[in-house]
Amino acid sequence: MPIEQVGDYEIEYAGVKLASDSNNWAATVTIFGPSTNPMHRNAIFPCQRVLLDTTFEDEKSAEQEARKAAVEMLPHH
Template identity: 55%
Template sequence: MPSETLGQYEIEYSGVLLPDSEHWAAYLTVFAPSPNPMHRNNIFPNQRVSVEHVFATQDEAQQEAHKVGTEMINQCNSSKS
């Protein structure tokens, strides 16, 4: 599962093949900083995002999940300012 660190947050994003389908869904998990380096603080558990869309390829679904995760982190950071 691809992941990326954005500031203090880490996102994991993926494309998941839908059951009985040839289409893909976008899934996202967001982790916040934790004082324990062996533990990640899961603030947005792995779940489907952009539920109104299905994607033709896994890559398209991953790109959408990455976009949603980036937007969530940017909104969080801008509200702290």
């Protein structure tokens, strides 16, 4: 699961193989916001599937689209 720091936010994004459809992948995202405690991550968007109507042929494609979705969800500075 790739993790990326974007400004004050940390995003985790992943391609997850769909159990009901062994040939397709879904995009998932978790977004963590700033925290005053470095030992505690503040999940402002808990891990969940994004792009609900879209499936992907491989994990890498799902990851790429999950990352794009996560960046779009971040508050713009």
